[in-house]
Amino acid sequence: MSVLVTGGAGYIGSHMVLALMDRGEEVVVLDNLSTGHKWAVPQSANLVVGEAGDEKLVGQLIKHYKIDAIAHFAGSIVVPDSVTDPLGYYHNNTVTSRALMAAAIAGGVQNFIFSSTAAVYGAAKSNPIGEDADLAPISPYGSSKMMTEIMLQDAAAAHDFRYTALRYFNVAGADPKGRSGQSTPRATHLIKMAAQTALGDRPRLDIFGTDYDTPDGTCVRDYIHVTDLAAAHLQALDRLRGGGDSVVLNCGYGRGFSVRDVIAAVEKAAQTKINVREAPRRAGDPPALVAGVEAIFKTLNWSPAHDDLDEIAASALAWECHLRSLDHAA
Ligand code: UFG
DSSP states (O other): EEEEEEEEEEEEEEHHHHHHTTOOOOEEEEEEEEOOOOSSSTTEEEEEOOTTHHHHHHHHHHHHTTTTEEEEOOOOOHHHHHHHHHHHHHHIIIHHHHHHHHHHHTTTEEEEEEEEEEEOOSOOSSBBBBTSSSOSSSHHHHHHHHHHHHHHHHHHHHHSSSEEEEEEEEEEEOOSSOOOOOOOTOOOOOHHHHHHHHTTSSSSSEEESSSSTOOOOOOSOOOEHHHHHHHHHHHHHHHHTTOOEEEEESSOOOOOEEEHHHHHHHHHHHHHHEEEEOOOOHHHHHHHHEEEOOHHHSSSOOOOOOOOHHHHHHHHHHHHHHHHHHHHHO
């Protein structure tokens, strides 16, 4: 019995691999290394470099490694890129997911965990957002994930196949043991950008919009520590293996922090002031996105251990320091 983790060399996938291996599971990572890193995969995991959408390859892996569950992280995640390259995003996210699901069903894999996103909601009408809110993505990225959710629902109705779709809110932070973190060179996410600015790798940090209808005028998000997110995946896996039915769950803590709160937390961790510039709003940013978390707590035996913005900021900063030391050593 082993778990296939697509995108296991990437940011969130690599934390899932660590969580699985920490509890003694056999893991097969399938990653094309387009944005992931070979070094992010522990040597004791089986790394296969290839496409998650390669049905034949996945079929072979299922047989060879006796895979009983798939956690599907592979995909493209940069929202603005999805606007300029929608078909690339529908290919990497939707078409690939379809092929992976087909291989899973053909190979008799009944348990499937899918990395979905809060982007399926678009601009929330109210917060916190429950899973039953209207789905109204405002980017091809969000649409590509929503379409996969629809395919999962239909496939689960037709086949001996159950899934958990986890709608991630703002994932941040790094493995507390320093084994992995957000390593994408082109990352645009606030906490990583703030950490890089604090370390002097960027001249300044833009605050995109200070005139939102929020407590301090900047956007509010529900930041979740990547290690807690991986733990939610383990619980989802156990539930599916135990025969649990298909379900869609928000993944967040149910509380929001503003851009200024985040900057303050990174400044505290770095013990330095960050050079910020108040910039115009970024296109497509909803003012506030906070997860409704009743369902996840009711459904999964999940007890987050890192619900602390200071800890999230400190771990992200520590990881950024680690990446710099690798750069300097190279
Ligand atoms: N922000 C800044 N300056 C920066 C970077 C970000 O002010 O340099 C602000 C953004 O405008 C936003 C907040 O910080 O208000 C968070 O932005 P991120 O880019 O970190 O994250 P997003 O909320 O835009 O995106 C996240 C996920 C996406 C997902 C989306 C769902 O990263 O994958 O939530 O809405 F699609």
